[in-house]
Amino acid sequence: MKQTIFVVDDNDTNLSKANEALKDQYRVLTLPSAAKMFALIEKVQPDLILLDIEMPEMDGFEALQRLKDHAGYAGIPVIFLTSMTDASVEVRGFELGVIDFITKPFSTPVLVNRIKTHMDIDGLIRERTAQLQQKTNQLQLLQNAIIFGFADLVESRDEGTGGHIDRTSTYIKILIDAMKEQGIYAEEIGALDLDSFVSSARLHDVGKIAISDVILNKPGKLTDEEFTKMKTHTIEGENAIDQIASRTDDVEFLRNARLFAGCHHERWDGKGYPRGLAGTDIPIQGRVMAIADVYDALVSERPYKKPFPPEEAVKIIMESSGAQFDPSIAKLFYEVRDQFRAVHV
Numbered sequence: 001m002k003q004t005i006f007v008v009d010d011n012d013t014n015l016s017k018a019n020e021a022l023k024d025q026y027r028v029l030t031l032p033s034a035a036k037m038f039a040l041i042e043k044v045q046p047d048l049i050l051l052d053i054e055m056p057e058m059d060g061f062e063a064l065q066r067l068k069d070h071a072g073y074a075g076i077p078v079i080f081l082t083s084m085t086d087a088s089v090e091v092r093g094f095e096l097g098v099i100d101f102i103t104k105p106f107s108t109p110v111l112v113n114r115i116k117t118h119m120d121i122d123g124l125i126r127e128r129t130a131q132l133q134q135k136t137n138q139l140q141l142l143q144n145a146i147i148f149g150f151a152d153l154v155e156s157r158d159e160g161t162g163g164h165i166d167r168t169s170t171y172i173k174i175l176i177d178a179m180k181e182q183g184i185y186a187e188e189i190g191a192l193d194l195d196s197f198v199s200s201a202r203l204h205d206v207g208k209i210a211i212s213d214v215i216l217n218k219p220g221k222l223t224d225e226e227f228t229k230m231k232t233h234t235i236e237g238e239n240a241i242d243q244i245a246s247r248t249d250d251v252e253f254l255r256n257a258r259l260f261a262g263c264h265h266e267r268w269d270g271k272g273y274p275r276g277l278a279g280t281d282i283p284i285q286g287r288v289m290a291i292a293d294v295y296d297a298l299v300s301e302r303p304y305k306k307p308f309p310p311e312e313a314v315k316i317i318m319e320s321s322g323a324q325f326d327p328s329i330a331k332l333f334y335e336v337r338d339q340f341r342a343v344h345v
Helices: 012-022 036-041 060-069 089-095 108-157 164-180 186-190 196-204 206-210 224-232 232-246 249-261 284-299 310-319 328-334 335-344
Strands: 004-008 027-031 048-052 078-082 101-102
Touching: 004 012, 004 036, 012 027, 012 108, 027 036, 036 048, 036 224, 036 310, 048 060, 048 108, 060 078, 060 089, 078 108, 101 108, 101 206, 108 196, 164 186, 164 196, 164 284, 164 328, 164 335, 196 249, 196 284, 206 232, 206 249, 206 335, 232 249, 232 310, 249 284, 284 310, 310 328, 328 335
Parallel strands: 004 027, 004 048, 048 078, 078 101
Antiparallel strands: none
């Protein structure tokens, strides 16, 4: 399939000459103005644009600026066609992102060879970029698989929490989607990569790797000493994630994971642990995970208790709104409680 070239020039002779020179090798679409180009580009995206500078209504500089400001068109290579030889014109063009200049009147061999060179270079860049992206994606998948496997391994030590990681991650997504829809804490979640955010929640209990099996799987109530040791899983989780972070550059994923691990037992009233944070001083990761974690613990069987019915779990959480839980998120949880219930079957 032939590559597509737009030739944009208000001179019919130049359009005709360019078309004649290029039509055997490329699909050439000639356009008499920048306005016509923008009307067509919505339907047909070219592989290269030959753009005249001196045109009425919208000149080449303005047209190029509009192209570069548009996310969908910014990557299209643009070559200026011009009879202007002022060095300042070239400087301005290159600053705006033009890849080359062809002087008018142009000769057919020069036009054909310059375009072929740029097409070959652009094709090579795209090919290498695609290969690099594929390798990056493979490494990311491998990294995620290792991290998720690590989290699942930690969970497997805790006999009473099977499926907890998957369920809490799903609860987090339900809450975040609802928050986005209703504009709750829009500034805090607006800049997040939500897929990475939700995935990183899987590491919230990773610090339990440092807790004895005797404590993790004790069938009765923990002693004060045992509970003090259990509470250290938040700090141990932060330490474990710091160790991972020192060996990778996925900063956002691990930053979120660290906040999930360190803050999910903080309380809205400041009576939580490990740092006694209160209100919105608790990162959003901790505030959403607090509800997801407690709900799942309530409706699940544990060595020390039978599961609560979902409606009883909802009641307990709502009674703690404004004390243990962020009241805005608790209210939202109540609205999506049926979605929570559907996750734990």
